[in-house]
Amino acid sequence: MAQNIYPSRIQVLAIIGSILFLIFIIELIRKRKIKEEYGLLWIFFSLVFIVISLWRQGLEVLSRLLGIFYAPAAFLLILIIAMLLILIQYSLVISRLSEHYKALNQQIGILRLELKELNDRVAHLDDEKRRKESR
């Protein structure tokens, strides 16, 4: 297979695209729109995409290793794995948050009742005090 040493148009686009993507993610983390722990997977995969777009033979090597006949399929595989991992991370985070949300709701409910009962008792004591004073 004769290889052109000059990058093709799609390769240039891929390199620019994946670098812009990395910058976008880093920018979001810097502005604290994404927490570091949730940015890690995104950064990891944007680096993977940069490597793939820079190293043209990489995908071929990888697909030969995995026994994939059609090299772009290897790229789709990486993409799907990235999506799945990030989505699983979301499920983890959502589950933890809903557990926290439940606990907070329960505590607020209990505290509101306790506060109300306390207020009622204070009001009752105040009433009694006033009655004594007026006598």
Place this chain on the structure above:
Amino acid sequence: MRVLVIIPAFNEAANITQVITSLHAEFPTADLLVVNDGSLDQTGQQAEKTGLARVIHLPCNLGIGGSVQTGFIFAVRHKYDVALQFDGDGQHLAAEIPLLLEPLYKDEADVVIGSRFYSNSQGFKSSPLRRIGIKIFSLLNSLIIKQKITDNTSGFRAYNKKSFTFLAESYPADYPEPEAVIMLGKNGFRLLEVESRMRERQGGQSSIRGFRSVYYMLKVLLGIFMGALRPRIKRG
């Protein structure tokens, strides 16, 4: 013995007053705690108006599991000896409470479940389709915890301090009853069923209907299998 009756209620304005007054009439020494699970109707106000129950208003709807667990947490905080779950839809009979409490007082069990299917209990036994589901839970749970539990979905249960303290820490969120049986059984709590009669709901609507019931079955089955796979929780 200080007894707390936990009454989870979501949109039960049609039943709640009757439930509270009958509980108070049958069992005046117990404290009643209504957990109003973010109802959209007048459930909370109705319950407060009776003047016989304390009412916790959950800011958001947490489902029956989250509501009952709120009651357990409250029972721990306020140092109760017994927590009794009594559904807010009016299907349980307040007169049967002593039957559930007796085994706890005699220390013969940590958890007592009022069962519609134990021996030849009378009364309402749910629709045929639901009975099939209940049968499946019974078979599975009995296999997993090696003790026959006939009514895993019953919401009429009494817990001693040890068991409600355990559940205050962790309790399934929605449709918790069958999973709780596994959790308790696997963690070495003594479960006991007593015969109980239930009435058809007096008003309002069950939260489990239509497509929900398919989701209910799948969710509970997953919960049961996961419960079976989880290791025992270490307790101090």
